[in-house]
Amino acid sequence: MCSVLSIGNFDGVHLGHQRILQRLVDLAKQQGYRSVVLTFDSHPAYILNPEAQPETLTPREEKQYLLTTLGVDKVEFIHFDKRFAQLTAKEFLEEYLIPEFKPRVIVVGYDSHFGHNREGDHEFLARWSGQYGYNLEYIEPVEHEGVPVSSSRIRELLHEGNLQEANSLLGRPYTLLGKVVRGYGRGRALGFPTANMELADPHQLVPRSGVYLSKVQIRQGEFFGLTNIGVSPTLRNDDKTIIETYLLDFSDQIYGSPLAIKLLRYLREERMFQSQAELVAAMEGDLKQVRAMLNEAT
Numbered sequence: 001m002c003s004v005l006s007i008g009n010f011d012g013v014h015l016g017h018q019r020i021l022q023r024l025v026d027l028a029k030q031q032g033y034r035s036v037v038l039t040f041d042s043h044p045a046y047i048l049n050p051e052a053q054p055e056t057l058t059p060r061e062e063k064q065y066l067l068t069t070l071g072v073d074k075v076e077f078i079h080f081d082k083r084f085a086q087l088t089a090k091e092f093l094e095e096y097l098i099p100e101f102k103p104r105v106i107v108v109g110y111d112s113h114f115g116h117n118r119e120g121d122h123e124f125l126a127r128w129s130g131q132y133g134y135n136l137e138y139i140e141p142v143e144h145e146g147v148p149v150s151s152s153r154i155r156e157l158l159h160e161g162n163l164q165e166a167n168s169l170l171g172r173p174y175t176l177l178g179k180v181v182r183g184y185g186r187g188r189a190l191g192f193p194t195a196n197m198e199l200a201d202p203h204q205l206v207p208r209s210g211v212y213l214s215k216v217q218i219r220q221g222e223f224f225g226l227t228n229i230g231v232s233p234t235l236r237n238d239d240k241t242i243i244e245t246y247l248l249d250f251s252d253q254i255y256g257s258p259l260a261i262k263l264l265r266y267l268r269e270e271r272m273f274q275s276q277a278e279l280v281a282a283m284e285g286d287l288k289q290v291r292a293m294l295n296e297a298t
Contacts, residue, residue, distance in 0.1 A: 004028040005103040007038040008112045012057035013066040015171050016142040016149040024107045025071040034073040041077040047085050059201035089115025089124055098132050107137040161208035163266040173262035180254050190280050194244035213265040213290050223247045226286055230270035
């Protein structure tokens with residue numbers, strides 16, 4: 001079956017990606033073909049530059065969900081390994097993309113690349129369009145303050161703690177995915193029981209340490225929360241970063257349950273307190289601030 005197709009990493013599925021995907025879906029509907037996205041099951045940098053320890057914005061599960069929510073008919077995950085990394089753009093085009101998906105239109109953005117040494121871009125695709133019988137649609141980048149919206153820029157913003165701008169470029173709250181695991185129970189002893197998260201994808205980017213207003217999705221529903229990212233210096237003596245959330249108006253045991261933490265607002269830096277009493281007072285202050293924010297919003 002013929003298709004309208006796009007290829008890319010689509011990490012973050014941000015506003016720039018969404019413009020490409022909207023055009024992809026619209027063209028497919030107009031021409032009566034299926035819309036197809038070719039993406040990768042892991043970040044290519046894991047193979048191309050493993051020492052860089054690349055971080056992803058969207059684990060595979062979330063990427064699949066976001067792409068299908070935007071109307072894409074088929075999401076094809078390519079296994080990116082050393083063999084695939086050596087394929088030239090021409091080999092990938094004629095041995096896989098054309099015979100497998102029969103594209104009538106290929107839609108790409110300014111930063112779409114594939115093939116060895118990233119030689120496959122919109123200019124490459126334009127050169128071969130006549131021979132292989134497809135049209136090329138090139139989508140201009142979405143810009144923010146004169147700079148193209150990009151996954152790398154969003155990663156920088158999250159590391160800086162500039163959550164508001166990162167969420168703006170994503171078009172939604174940045175979300176951490178994982179499951180609830182047992183912690184030390186110290187939060188419960190202080191009157192603030194927390195859900196400790198283990199990430200589903202250990203490579204997912206963890207934003208700057210601090211306290212965040214969040215909205216948490218669990219099996220029982222959605223709840224606002226206070227999420228702490230950091231080392232909890234008042235209560236612990238190691239430097240392992242943990243993600244723990246106090247859920248407002250919820251007290252059930254949920255160990256082992258999947259959860260998604262949508263980060264809504266960066267509230268403050270993580271601090272070292274002189275005593276547990278000071279820590280509790282600060283948490284009570286955070287909670288009061290959050291409830292005031294939520295009351296204003298409603």
